[in-house]
Amino acid sequence: xxxxxxxxxxxxxxxxxxxxxxxxxxxxxxxxxxxxxxxxxxxxxxxxxxxxxxxxxxxxxxxxxxxxxxxxxxxxxxxxxxxxxxxxxxxxxxxxxxxxxxxxxxxxxxxxxxxxxxxxxxxxxxxxxxxxxxxxxxxxxxxxxxxxxxxxxxxxxxxxxxxxxxxxxxxxxxxxxxxxxxxxxxxxxxxxxxxxxxxxxxxxxxxxxxxxxxxxxxxxxxxxxxxxxxxxxxxxxxxxxxxxxxxxxxxxxxxxxxxxxxxxxxxxxxxxxxxxxxxxxxxxxxxxxxxxxxxxxxxxxxxxxxxxxxxxxxxxxxxxxxxxxxxxxxxxxxxxxxxxxxxxxxxxxxxxxxxxxxxx
Amino acid sequence: xxxxxxxxxxxxxxxxxxxxxxxxxxxxxxxxxxxxxxxxxxxxxxxxxxxxxxxxxxxxxxxxxxxxxxxxxxxxxxxxxxxxxxxxxxxxxxxxxxxxxxxxxxxxxxxxxxxxxxxxxxxxxxxxxxxxxxxxxxxxxxxxxxxxxxxxxxxxxxxxxxxxxxxxxxxxxxxxxxxxxxxxxxxxxxxxxxxxxxxxxxxxxxxxxxxxxxxxxxxxxxxxxxxx
Amino acid sequence: xxxxxxxxxxxxxxxxxxxxxxxxxxxxxxxxxxxxxxxxxxxxxxxxxxxxxxxxxxxxxxxxxxxxxxxxxxxxxxxxxxxxxxxxxxxxxxxxxxxxxxxxxxxxxxxxxxxxxxxxxx
Numbered sequence: 001x002x003x004x005x006x007x008x009x010x011x012x013x014x015x016x017x018x019x020x021x022x023x024x025x026x027x028x029x030x031x032x033x034x035x036x037x038x039x040x041x042x043x044x045x046x047x048x049x050x051x052x053x054x055x056x057x058x059x060x061x062x063x064x065x066x067x068x069x070x071x072x073x074x075x076x077x078x079x080x081x082x083x084x085x086x087x088x089x090x091x092x093x094x095x096x097x098x099x100x101x102x103x104x105x106x107x108x109x110x111x112x113x114x115x116x117x118x119x120x121x122x123x124x125x126x127x128x129x130x131x132x133x134x135x136x137x138x139x140x141x142x143x144x145x146x147x148x149x150x151x152x153x154x155x156x157x158x159x160x161x162x163x164x165x166x167x168x169x170x171x172x173x174x175x176x177x178x179x180x181x182x183x184x185x186x187x188x189x190x191x192x193x194x195x196x197x198x199x200x201x202x203x204x205x206x207x208x209x210x211x212x213x214x215x216x217x218x219x220x221x222x223x224x225x226x227x228x229x230x231x232x233x234x235x236x237x238x239x240x241x242x243x244x245x246x247x248x249x250x251x252x253x254x255x256x257x258x259x260x261x262x263x264x265x266x267x268x269x270x271x272x273x274x275x276x277x278x279x280x281x282x283x284x285x286x287x288x289x290x291x292x293x294x295x296x297x298x299x300x301x302x303x304x305x306x307x308x309x310x311x312x313x314x315x316x317x318x319x320x321x322x323x324x325x326x327x328x329x330x331x332x333x334x335x336x337x338x339x340x341x342x343x344x345x346x347x348x349x350x351x352x353x354x355x356x357x358x359x360x
Numbered sequence: 361x362x363x364x365x366x367x368x369x370x371x372x373x374x375x376x377x378x379x380x381x382x383x384x385x386x387x388x389x390x391x392x393x394x395x396x397x398x399x400x401x402x403x404x405x406x407x408x409x410x411x412x413x414x415x416x417x418x419x420x421x422x423x424x425x426x427x428x429x430x431x432x433x434x435x436x437x438x439x440x441x442x443x444x445x446x447x448x449x450x451x452x453x454x455x456x457x458x459x460x461x462x463x464x465x466x467x468x469x470x471x472x473x474x475x476x477x478x479x480x481x482x483x484x485x486x487x488x489x490x491x492x493x494x495x496x497x498x499x500x501x502x503x504x505x506x507x508x509x510x511x512x513x514x515x516x517x518x519x520x521x522x523x524x525x526x527x528x529x530x531x532x533x534x535x536x537x538x539x540x541x542x543x544x545x546x547x548x549x550x551x552x553x554x555x556x557x558x559x560x561x562x563x564x565x566x567x568x569x570x571x572x573x574x575x576x577x578x579x580x581x582x583x584x585x586x587x588x
Numbered sequence: 589x590x591x592x593x594x595x596x597x598x599x600x601x602x603x604x605x606x607x608x609x610x611x612x613x614x615x616x617x618x619x620x621x622x623x624x625x626x627x628x629x630x631x632x633x634x635x636x637x638x639x640x641x642x643x644x645x646x647x648x649x650x651x652x653x654x655x656x657x658x659x660x661x662x663x664x665x666x667x668x669x670x671x672x673x674x675x676x677x678x679x680x681x682x683x684x685x686x687x688x689x690x691x692x693x694x695x696x697x698x699x700x701x702x703x704x705x706x707x708x709x710x
Contacts, residue, residue: 016696026694028652031670034690035679044620044681048689055696238541242627252450252480271454278364278542291676313365321451322458323372323549330373331463334380341381342388350394 015217016055029055033214039286040211040223040233053218060217061120062127063113063155067148068141068175068184069130073166076203110144121158125216128152128187131168131175135183152190161195161222162187165209167305170198170229177311188229197222198229200281202305207286208234228308230280239276239302242284245269263299273317274301281306364542367549375553382560387568403585413578413588414571430501434494441491442527448477449484485534488527495524515562522558525551597626598635601682605640605665608684612664618685640667640682647691653678657688 013021019029033054034047042050066074116124130148133140138147156162164187167173175184188196199208212231215223223231240246248254248268255262256271268274276284279302283294295302301317304310314324325331361369420428446452453476460468469475479487499520502508529551533544558564578588601621608619628636645659653672660667666683668690 020696020700025651026696027649027690030690030694031652031655031679034681035670038622038624038679038681041625044622044683240541241536250481252478254450256475270451278545290672290674291678308362319451319454320368320545322455323368324370325376325455325459325462326373328463328465330377331380334377335384338381338384339388341385342390343392345385345389346392349389353394 013059014055015057015059018059019055026051026055036207036211036214039207040215042233050214050218054214057217061116061124063116063124064127064129065148065151065155066143067128067130067152067169068133068182069166069168070174071129072203073129073169077165077206077209107144117155117158123160124158125213126155126159126162127165128162128169129165131172131184132187132190133175133182134185134190135181140182149190152187156191156194159194161197161216162191163209163212164188164196164198164200164229166204167200167202167308167310170200171308173202174311176309195222196229197225197231200228200230200235200306200308202303202310204306205234205282205286205288208282226280230306234282234286235280235306237280237282239279239281239284239296243276243296244284245296258299266299269296269299269301271319272301273315273319275304275307275310275313275316275320276302277320279304279307362542362546364546364549367546367553371550371553375556379556379559382557383565383568386560386565390569390572398580398583400584402583404582407579407583410578410580410582410588411575413581414574416588417574417578431498434498434501438491438494438498441487441489441494442523444479444487445484445491445527445530448479449481450478453478481534485531488531492524492527492531495520495527518558519562519564522551522555523564526555595631595635597628598632598639601626601632601636602639605662605682605684609662609664612684612686616686618683620684621682623680623682640665642667649690655690657691 016026016029020026030048030051033051034044037044037047037050064074130141132138132148132152134149138149141148143151164170168175168184169187172180172184172186172189175182176186186198188198197212199212201208208231211233212223215221215231223233226232226235228235240249243249245266245268248266249270253262253265253267254271255265255267255269257263258272269276274296276296283302284296287294287297303316304313326334419425420432425432447456457468457476502512502516502520526548529544529548532538533541533548536544538544539547555564559567581588601623604621608621611617611619626632640660640662642658643661643663647657649655649657653670654675655668655670657666657668659665664684664686666685666688668681668683668688669677670679672678
């Protein structure tokens with residue numbers, strides 16, 4: 001199913017026809033749409049509306065450009081142990097250009113890209129994963145001899161909307177980590193005149209991309225976004241707000257090491273550096289691998305991977321409340337300065353006393 | 361660098377340094393002052409016993425209780441509530457254990473065998489609320505009582521503000537109310553940093569000097585033959 | 589007292605069901621409640637299952653994974669649970685309607701079946 005190139009005679013068909021041709025009944029699609037609506041906290045009636053709208057939608061032209069990335073976002077989104085309707089939708093829409101999944105390569109794939117951009121100017125969806133290298137005029141990251149930066153600027157002109165997938169595209173991510181040798185920037189730092197939606201996470205949860213695409217197919221627009229450009233339906237709450245271990249946090253039951261009694265009892269991981277309280281994502285509700293688990297459930301604190309610059313916030317294992325107070329050297333130095341100032345003040349006071357005693 | 365990064369990073373580093381510099385400056389500056397020599401014959405050579413004044417002066421003499429009980433009781437309510445919230449709340453305990461380890465090079469638990477205890481969040485919140493209520497009542501009294509109002513200055517009011525701010529911002533952060541959590545936490549940290557920076561330069565130094573002044577006075581009187 | 593707190597969400601849902609059912613009875617307009625929208629504890633679930641017990645109709649559907657739908661002891665109130673092929677629950681609804689949309693044969697499926705049957709008979 002994955003990577004299957006759409007047959008030429010299928011290019012004009014609707015999503016409903018595409019799925020029917022692959023043995024997916026409208027009833028099964030209705031079930032999927034209702035579940036997706038539930039995931040996006042839309043009312044149950046929206047599920048039925050989404051099923052109808054999506055079934056009638058013609059395959060939108062989608063271009064996926066990989067920039068400075070590790071391909072983890074693609075892996076996350078295409079990873080499923082069995083084909084699901086989600087992956088089928090993804091297959092259907094992402095075939096105009098995707099370097100990992102498409103069969104064409106080299107000049108043929110570049111020709112396909114240029115043709116798709118020309119044919120669908122103003123209407124295609126641009127999906128970007130990986131950060132945009134801007135150092136050396138973008139030479140740090142090139143495809144086919146052209147910089148990612150120039151590709152982005154060019155492709156943005158004809159895009160209806162741009163989806164920045166993963167923390168690298170959303171914020172600059174790992175390449176941007178100190179000292180940022182390649183001048184990595186976020187997509188939204190480069191593109192200012194088109195709607196950009198950020199789907200951060202390292203990698204992001206697959207259902208989030210599906211939800212955003214479903215919203216676009218159904219309503220023709222991007223869902224409501226927060227100040228960092230993330231869909232509120234998935235990034236509206238912190239991990240801490242929906243964490244199932246929250247009662248332990250409130251009761252003051254914390255794991256102190258990764259294998260103590262508290263850890264084995266599933267207690268709160270605050271002391272082990274969990275960044276859940278300051279991280280917005282849907283991991284605690286939607287979870288990973290079809291709702292199997294998420295880092296905290298598996299016993300490790302949240303890394304905060306859907307927040308900007310999470311690589312540069314200090315150790316993953318330093319608790320949030322342990323602010324950086326300095327170290328023995330800085331406070332020792334401060335103590336020396338304090339003592340010196342105090343001694344000087346006392347000396348000055350004694351000199352004054354002597355002067356008064358002498359009757360000056 | 362966003363607000364939380366600053367509050368958790370350079371803000372705290374500078375505030376801690378300024379706190380240490382200021383406290384030692386003020387303490388050393390006072391301790392090294394020339395004390396007036398008492399040339400009289402000591403009535404009680406064991407004047408060190410006068411140190412007990414540190415304890416006995418913790419509550420007013422019976423004759424004065426009637427006029428001072430209100431402030432004394434509320435003062436204790438504030439101090440105890442503040443102390444519990446500061447010292448028996450796990451996120452704070454983690455901070456202090458980190459300072460302990462950083463300064464002494466070894467874990468608190470390694471030396472004492474047990475970890476520092478802590479209460480649940482709800483219990484700490486209760487103590488903080490009591491502390492805030494006491495502070496508000498004390499401020500009202502300060503403003504309404506004509507004598508107190510007359511003798512109050514900027515130090516009194518500003519010290520009150522930098523003391524109540526961490527309590528209130530801490531409670532807001534705990535309740536996740538008023539702003540996104542990371543903003544609440546950043547503001548709480550910044551209020552603590554303001555407290556640390558102001559601490560050595562106003563009346564909050566009584567935290568250390570109260571023991572010096574009570575002890576010194578007790579010893580001076582004891583030498584003269586009077587027990588406080 | 590702790591009993592009432594434990595089942596607070598269930599009580600809220602049951603009240604909403606009662607309102608929707610009254611509306612269905614009055615003018616036939618359907619409604620639905622997404623059970624995933626609220627954090628239900630075990631006591632909430634138990635209460636819901638106790639009040640909205642299974643009635644006369646139980647349906648199992650195999651469409652993109654198994655789904656179970658049953659009409660509760662209150663006619664017009666249906667409980668739908670959708671699972672994926674791995675058996676994990678992906679959504680759960682309480683629908684107040686004379687017949688859930690999901691149970692009805694879908695027009696496109698009917699059309700596809702009609703032409704399929706005609707082709708097979710030729």
